[in-house]
Amino acid sequence: MKPLLLHGHATSPNPLKIAIACQYLQLLYEIKIWDFGPDPLRGVKGEEFAKISPNGRVPALDDPNTGVVVWESGAIMNYLKRQYDKDNILGPNGPTPQDQADLDQWEYLLLTTLAPMTGQNVWFRYYNTEKNEDAIKRYTKQVYRCYDVLEAQLKRSGGLSILPGGITSVDCHYEPWIRPAKYAGLTGENYPQLEKWLEFMAEQQPVIDAYQSIKDATALQDPEAAARGLQPDLNLIHEAQADAAKG
Numbered sequence: 525m526k527p528l529l530l531h532g533h534a535t536s537p538n539p540l541k542i543a544i545a546c547q548y549l550q551l552l553y554e555i556k557i558w559d560f561g562p563d564p565l566r567g568v569k570g571e572e573f574a575k576i577s578p579n580g581r582v583p584a585l586d587d588p589n590t591g592v593v594v595w596e597s598g599a600i601m602n603y604l605k606r607q608y609d610k611d612n613i614l615g616p617n618g619p620t621p622q623d624q625a626d627l628d629q630w631e632y633l634l635l636t637t638l639a640p641m642t643g644q645n646v647w648f649r650y651y652n653t654e655k656n657e658d659a660i661k662r663y664t665k666q667v668y669r670c671y672d673v674l675e676a677q678l679k680r681s682g683g684l685s686i687l688p689g690g691i692t693s694v695d696c697h698y699e700p701w702i703r704p705a706k707y708a709g710l711t712g713e714n715y716p717q718l719e720k721w722l723e724f725m726a727e728q729q730p731v732i733d734a735y736q737s738i739k740d741a742t743a744l745q746d747p748e749a750a751a752r753g754l755q756p757d758l759n760l761i762h763e764a765q766a767d768a769a770k771g
């Protein structure tokens with residue numbers, strides 16, 4: 525099998541989900557690191573990336589074995605499962621229509637709500653040109669509301685996976701969004717189940733290897749981003765907020 529090509533970014537959560545899934549499925553993959561600017565060759569808003577995805581966002585996946593190119597992390601995850609998960613490593617954890625529906629609903633909650641709310645929270649904290657406390661408050665509240673729902677689910681599921689019965693693609697979707705909560709100005713203090721799950725996930729070899737693969741690719745392809753880590757990109761951030769972020 526030829527390696528898959530994952531189009532990713534130094535620190536973004538969405539490509540990480542796909543790297544984690546590839547690790548669980550033991551798929552060979554290479555990573556191309558893009559930045560968020562309009563650079564024709566390196567930027568997700570540039571010409572080269574537009575040939576891969578009209579949506580100008582990562583992740584995208586290129587599978588030379590089938591010729592399939594796919595973007596949107598939910599669609600990529602589903603493609604990987606259809607194409608490469610014949611042993612049902614990534615779930616659902618049971619054979620019934622309810623098992624599949626459970627998996628779908630938790631993935632959709634992440635894709636449609638938790639991730640976009642967290643993303644907006646980060647945007648208004650670091651990148652919006654004007655300070656907007658109302659927006660920060662609103663999105664923070666929405667993320668915590670999702671955390672409440674997740675906390676209760678982890679109590680029901682036994683705590684080490686979002687669905688009862690072991691790690692599935694659902695956990696791959698959530699992990700990279702929950703891990704950087706602190707950077708998004710959020711705390712796990714009131715969410716002991718969530719913290720426990722996150723610690724457990726961080727110990728899983730496929731998760732460790734996925735993070736390492738993005739780190740290694742970034743160190744080689746975008747050393748500036750590697751040095752910056754989770755700090756906001758000062759090239760993109762509004763000047764007034766850049767001063768605050770530096771301080």
Ligand SMILES: N[C@@H](CCC(=O)N[C@@H](CS)C(=O)NCC(=O)O)C(=O)O
Nearest residue numbers: 536537538560581582583596597598
């Ligand atoms: N719904 C999309 C979201 C993709 C997305 O927002 N990706 C971010 C990185 S996590 C991105 O590429 N941002 C670039 C930009 O905003 O210009 C998915 O799940 O793949």
